[in-house]
Amino acid sequence: MSDKDESPTRVPSPEELDRLFAALREGALSRRRFLAAAAAASGAAALGACDTGQQPSDTSSNPERIWEKDPAPFIQHGTNLETPAELIRGTITPNELFFVRNHGPTPEVDPATYRLRVEGDAVTNPLELSLDQVLELPRRAVITYVECAGNWRGFFPETHGRTATGSQWRTGGAGCAEWVGTPLRGVLERAGLSDAAAYVNLMGLDGAEFSRPMPLDKAVDPDTILAYTMNGETLPRDHGYPLRAIVPGWAGSNSVKWVGRIVVSANPIWVRTNTESYVLTGPDWPREQYEPAAGGPITELTLKSALALPWPAQLSPGRNLIRGFAYSPHAAISRVQWSADGGATWADATMVGPVLPRAFTLFEFDWDAPAGSQHLLVRATDEAGNTQPDDVPFNELGYLLNVPVPHPVEVA
Ligand SMILES: Nc1nc2c(c(=O)[nH]1)N[C@H]1C(S)=C(S)[C@@H](COP(=O)(O)O)O[C@H]1N2
Ligand SMILES: [Mo]
Numbered sequence: 001m002s003d004k005d006e007s008p009t010r011v012p013s014p015e016e017l018d019r020l021f022a023a024l025r026e027g028a029l030s031r032r033r034f035l036a037a038a039a040a041a042s043g044a045a046a047l048g049a050c051d052t053g054q055q056p057s058d059t060s061s062n063p064e065r066i067w068e069k070d071p072a073p074f075i076q077h078g079t080n081l082e083t084p085a086e087l088i089r090g091t092i093t094p095n096e097l098f099f100v101r102n103h104g105p106t107p108e109v110d111p112a113t114y115r116l117r118v119e120g121d122a123v124t125n126p127l128e129l130s131l132d133q134v135l136e137l138p139r140r141a142v143i144t145y146v147e148c149a150g151n152w153r154g155f156f157p158e159t160h161g162r163t164a165t166g167s168q169w170r171t172g173g174a175g176c177a178e179w180v181g182t183p184l185r186g187v188l189e190r191a192g193l194s195d196a197a198a199y200v201n202l203m204g205l206d207g208a209e210f211s212r213p214m215p216l217d218k219a220v221d222p223d224t225i226l227a228y229t230m231n232g233e234t235l236p237r238d239h240g241y242p243l244r245a246i247v248p249g250w251a252g253s254n255s256v257k258w259v260g261r262i263v264v265s266a267n268p269i270w271v272r273t274n275t276e277s278y279v280l281t282g283p284d285w286p287r288e289q290y291e292p293a294a295g296g297p298i299t300e301l302t303l304k305s306a307l308a309l310p311w312p313a314q315l316s317p318g319r320n321l322i323r324g325f326a327y328s329p330h331a332a333i334s335r336v337q338w339s340a341d342g343g344a345t346w347a348d349a350t351m352v353g354p355v356l357p358r359a360f361t362l363f364e365f366d367w368d369a370p371a372g373s374q375h376l377l378v379r380a381t382d383e384a385g386n387t388q389p390d391d392v393p394f395n396e397l398g399y400l401l402n403v404p405v406p407h408p409v410e411v412a
Contacts, residue, residue: 064105065105065106066079066102066105066106067081067100067102067105067106067238068106068236068237068238069081069095069096069100069236069238070096073087073096073097074099074100074172075170075172077167077168077169078167079100079102079103079104079105080099080100080101080102080148080167080169080173081099081100082099082167082169082170082172082173083097083098083099083172083173083174083175084172084310085170085171085172085306085307085308085309085310085311085325086308086309086310086313087308088172088306088308088325088360089308089323089362090353090360090362091143091176091353091354091356091359091360091361091362092143092176092177092178092231092360093175093176093177093360094231095177095230095231095233095236095239097175098175098177098230098239099148099172099173099174099175100238100239101148101173101252101253102206102208102238103206103208103210104206104207104208104210105206105207106206106237106238107205107206107207107258108237109205109237109241109242109258109260111131111241111242114130114131114242114243114260115128115129115130115260116128116129116131116134116187116226116243116259116260116261116262117129117260117261117262118187118188118190118191118261118262118264119191119261119262119263119264120201120262120263120264120265121264121265121266121267122193122194122196122197122198122264122265122266123191123192123193123194123197123264124191124192124193124194125190125191125192126191127187127190127191129187131228131242131243134182134187134226134228134243135228137182137186137187138182138183138186139180139181139182140180140181140182140183140222140223140225141178141179141180142178142179142180142181142223142225142227142246142248143176143177143178143179143356143358143359144176144177144179144223144246144248144249144358144359145174145175145176145177145327145358145359145360146174146175146176146177146246146252146255147173147174147175147251147252147301147304147327148169148173148174148251148252148253149251149252149253149278149298149301149399149400150166150167150169150173150397150398150399151169151171151172151173151174151304152169152170152171152173152304152401152402152405153166153167153168153169153398153399153401154168154169154170155170155401155405156394156398156401158405158406159401159403159405160394162394164394164395164396164397164398164399165396165397165398166397166398170311171304171306171307171311173252174252174304174327174360176327176359176360177230177231178230178231178232179225179227179229179230179246180227180228180229181225181226181227181228181229181243181246182225182226183222183223183224183225183226184200184219184220184224184225184226184245184262185219185220185221185222185224187226187262188200188219188220188262188264191262191264193216193264194266196266197216197264197265197266198215198216198265198266198267198268199213199214199215199216199264199265199266199267199268199269200213200214200215200216200219200262200263200264200265201213201262201263201264201265201269201271202214202245202254202256202259202261202262203256203259203260203261203262203263204240204256204257204258204259204260205258205259205260206257206258210256210257210273211256211271211273212253212254212256212271212273212274212278213268213269213270213271213273213274214247214250214254214299216264218247218250218254218299221248223246223248224245224246224247224248225245225246226243226244226245226246226259227240227243227244227245227246228242228243239257240256240257240258240259241258242258243258243259244256244257244258244259245257245259248329248358249300249301249329249330249358250299250300250301250329251278251298251299251300251301251399253273253277253278253298254299270292270293274293274297275292275293275294275297276294277397278297278298278397278399279293279294279295279296279297279298279397280295280296280298280395280397280399280400281294281295281395281396281397282295282393282394282395282396283394284393284394284395285395295395298399298400300329300330301329301400302329302388302400302401302402303326303327303328303329303330303380303381303382303386303387303388303402304326304327304328304380304388304402305324305325305326305327305333305336305363305378305379305380305388305404306324306325306326306378306407307322307323307324307376307378307407308323308324308325309322309324309407309409311407311408312407312408312409312410313407313408313409313410314409314410314411314412315369315409315410315411316369316411316412317369317370317371317411317412318368318369319366319367319368319369320366320367320368320369321364321365321366322338322364322365322366322367322376323352323362323363323364324336324349324362324363324364324378325360325361325362325363326360326361326363326378326380327358327359327360327361327380328357328358328380328382328384328386329358330382330384330386331357331382331383331384331386332355332356332357332361332382332383333351333355333361333363333380333381333382333383334381334382334383335348335380335381336348336349336351336361336363336378336379336380336381337349337378337379337380337381338365338367338376338377338378338379339376339377339378339379340367340369340374340375340376340377342375342377342406343377343390343404346379347365348365349363349364349365349378350363350364350365351363352364357383363378369409369411370411371411371412372411372412373408373409373410373411374408374409374410374411375406375407375408375409376406376407376409377404377405377406377407378404378407379404388402388403388404389402389403390403390404391403
């Protein structure tokens with residue numbers, strides 16, 4: 001497994017990864033072997049996959065056809081697919097590698113009969129639009145990451161000595177893409193909002209009937225769009241074909257997939273996803289304050305940075321080029337620091353590639369790794385002056401964790 005004459009953190013070229021995906025599709029490479037090969041191409045020694053205790057997937061791991069995409073490269077959590085962080089190698093996450101957070105199986109929506117309906121007590125001119133009509137509306141392209149509010153939840157035992165309820169994601173519940181669609185604002189304007197309009201609920205066509213309300217202010221932000229392409233391709237089914245919301249900087253649950261209905265109301269709209277889930281609960285969030293929700297509904301995400309290495313990683317002693325990615329919902333990343341001594345001393349990493357607000361920003365640094373069990377810490381700062389905190393209060397459902405978590409590295 002350890003091919004020591006290769007730099008252990010070499011990032012696979014887009015061509016290499018394309019070749020692997022092509023071989024996988026043609027059946028020239030088994031699904032089981034794909035993960036090992038992809039990890040080997042990134043110098044990752046397939047550890048990320050092995051150490052989850054999960055089998056690399058084969059067809060039997062997608063029994064009810066939960067996803068359209070091939071689950072092989074991913075770490076699976078029920079109906080969700082986590083991107084192995086060592087495969088993050090650019091600002092843009094390829095569609096094949098983009099994480100999937102599904103409350104049920106990916107639905108098949110017929111574009112011919114698809115309709116987007118806009119209605120509610122604060123709508124003066126209820127609308128029904130066909131897909132063709134949506135595609136004719138003004139276009140806007142947005143490069144932004146989408147992140148599940150529960151990303152990093154799997155670190156709570158380490159940071160707080162307690163397990164939070166839900167899928168135990170490490171750092172791969174986020175991805176960054178270029179989305180093209182039409183601003184939600186324009187659709188709402190066509191539907192004519194009354195002065196009282198205050199809340200907007202986006203509703204999915206999946207069997208889980210997933211929906212998530214947001215305040216009007218965010219719905220009319222010019223960058224909140226209804227997207228129909230992802231990285232230049234028709235929106236993939238797993239990511240919401242034919243139409244999904246993209247709500248930059250806010251918890252992924254707001255970016256409702258397979259949107260079929262939009263309800264605008266003068267009053268707060270309470271559904272499961274803003275009363276029972278996607279709320280901050282626990283001793284630090286007194287319930288009474290948020291009735292009828294069990295805690296404060298999550299809106300904006302938190303600033304984070306992560307290493308593009310398997311968990312745990314295996315490296316050779318001596319000089320290693322370490323890479324990672326950072327992102328903030330507030331502003332562009334301005335600084336990334338790293339520490340190999342538990343945070344006693346920090347050095348600056350170098351940012352590489354585009355530095356865009358609300359997008360993955362890549363960084364790298366050289367580490368002269370001593371033999372033995374080591375830990376690496378990274379910490380990002382954004383242009384708005386936010387830095388990853390040393391400590392955050394616990395919340396029972398395990399959202400928004402962003403304290404720097406020591407990344408285990410075996411150096412041998
Ligand atoms: N209709 C619908 N939309 C949905 C979901 C869902 O299960 N159904 N999951 C949400 C959650 S919790 C997240 S984090 C994002 C994930 O987007 P992705 O699967 O495209 O990565 O989709 C959101 N939109
Ligand atoms: Mo999510």
